[in-house]
Amino acid sequence: MNNALPQDDVQVDVAIIGAGPAGAIASALLTRAGRSVLVLERQHFPRFSIGESLLPQSMAYLEEAGMLQAVVEAGFQYKNGAAFVSGDKTSTFDFRDKHSEGWGTTYQVERAVFDEVLIRRAAEQGAQVRFGHTVQAIETGDAPKLDVSDEAGNRYRVHARFVLDASGFGRVLPRLLDLERPTGMPTRAALFSHVLDALxxxxxxxxxxxxxxxxxxxxxxxxMIPLANGRTSVGCVADASFLDVPEAAREATLRExxxxxxxxxxxxxxxxxxMPVRQIGGYAANVxxxxxxxxxxxxxxxxxxxxVFSSGVTIALRSAHMAAHALLRQFDxxxxxxxxxxxxxLxxxxxxxxxxxxxxxxxELQDIIxxxxxxxxIRRMICAVLAGYAWDETNPYVADPERRLNTLHEVCTMD
Structure with missing residues (x-):
């Protein structure tokens, strides 16, 4: 997907930082509408990423971006819901039985494969994609400019009519432009790996x-996320201090x-x-x-x-869809x-x-579940949110989630 290494400045309608799901969807939607797009990705694909359990609402965005067939044919594990377990209690939600209209099934994916499927499909539809290219600086404004370097140290400038930052946890523009703000979310961490599934x-x-x-x-x-090919993703999430262990102790800690x-x-x-047990921490972020x-x-x-509710990829795809359509209107x-x-x-x-x-x-939500x-x-309303339909305001638990959940919890805990 890489073109020859550029030595001269580049002019495009849209420069996208990051080739993950958000970048892939946005680039596909824009190129399908006839706009020139350059995707700049610091890493090389395939590469590992978390976020392996998709939500059904994502399917509509994949379909519109011309990627659904490629995803279906990739052979990922089918998914139709979520099961919650606490001791001897179990509560299972079937995403096909939900309040909101739309997809009720999706997939559980190895992200290294999934992300490569998406960005390759975007490239096939006309997006220019460069791997191993890092954005070093940006000049914002009506005609933003990016300073970019490749792995050989060559530098060049990208002139764009607009820039979309889809860099994920890399958070390129928040770092370069000092946009980071406190999240209000406690600092948590996760230990995780893939295991051999011989059940x-x-x-x-x-x-x-x-x-x-x-x-x-x-x-x-x-x-516990069953994947294709005899693998299951297993992880534990807790307060960061609970999982604060040296790298050499990660495997024993997760096993325990x-x-x-x-x-x-x-x-x-x-x-x-x-694969080696991995750890991520302090992942909550805001601007x-x-x-x-x-x-x-x-x-x-x-x-x-x-x-916890696998919302990351859904938010990414929703944001890509909204931004791409807003940009197309602006360009028109x-x-x-x-x-x-x-x-x-959003x-x-x-x-x-x-x-x-x-x-x-x-x-409180555990009491409800x-x-x-x-x-x-009400169960179908809760299920709709768990399936990713967090923007459907016909659902009272979307229109006014805090008050509705608080009231529901009171009902569920009445003696």
Whole structure:
């Protein structure tokens, strides 16, 4: 996908920083509309990334970007819901039985493969993609400019009509422009790996992510994400201090944690790790604004909450979709108010997820999820948010999530 290494300045309609899902979707939507796009990616693909359990709403964005067939044919693990486990209690949500209209199924993916499928499809549709190229500086404004270097040390300048930052946890523009702001989210960390999945057929519903709660600490939880080809992604998320261990102790720590939760222990307590145990921490991030003169921030480059409800890729794709369509209107001569047309509506869904995440860690949402007398209509509303439909304001738990969840928790905990 790389062109010959450039020595001269480059002129494009849109420069996109990052070739992950947000960058791939945005570049495809823009090139399909006839706009010139250059994607600049510091790393080389395939490369590992977290965020392996997609949500159904993502499928609509993949479809519109001309990527759905490639994703379906890649052979990923089918997904139709989520299961939650706490001791001997289980609560299962089927994403096809939800309040909101739209896709009810999706996939659980190895991100190294998934991300490469998307960016290759974007390139096939006309996006220019350069791997191993790093953005060093930006001049913002009506005609933004990027200073870029390749791995040989060659430097060049990209002139664009607009810049989209889809750099994910790299957060290129927030760093270069000092946009970082406190998140208000506690500092958490995760230990994770892939394990060999040798479970007997039928012993686990492979079509659902499973989230298990630590037997003694409600703020510590595990993910189990069945993948294709005999692998399962297993991780533990907790307060950063709980997982503050040296690199040499990561494998033993994760193994001990896996053996300490009954469901995880039964399935994978002694399953061989298929890659080194990894750790990420301090991943929650935020900025004051998701846009500025001549640029907008997509997905994790703008804000990341927490992995518990697998919202990261959905937010990334939603932001790419919204920004690309706003840009196309702007290029067609329409005046776009980036605060009203992009920032505020995107944050509406993020804030819905935030309300759910915050109440997960206080235990309130866990009380709701495991409540034995759930009302079917309310359950479908909760399920819709878990399926990624956090922007559907026909759902009361999207229109007013904090008040609705607080009231529902009171009902679920009445003696």
């Amino acid at each position: 007997p057929a039928g012993s686990m519903d492979r079509n659902k992510i499973c989230v298990a709660i630590h037997p003694e600490r409600r703020d510590v939880w595990y993910w 944690l896996m053996r300490g939760e009954p469901t995880v222990a039964k399935r994978f307590g002694d399953a061989p790790f298929l 004051e604004r998701l846009h500025g003169p001549g640029y907008a921030l997509l997905g994790n480059a703008g804000e990341f909450l927490d992995p 001569g329409e005046r776009v108010d980036w605060m009203a047309d992009y920032d505020v509506p 944050r509406k869904g993020i804030d819905t997820f935030r309300a759910f995440v915050e109440r997960w860690y206080t235990g 495991f409540y034995e007398q759930q009302t079917p209509s």
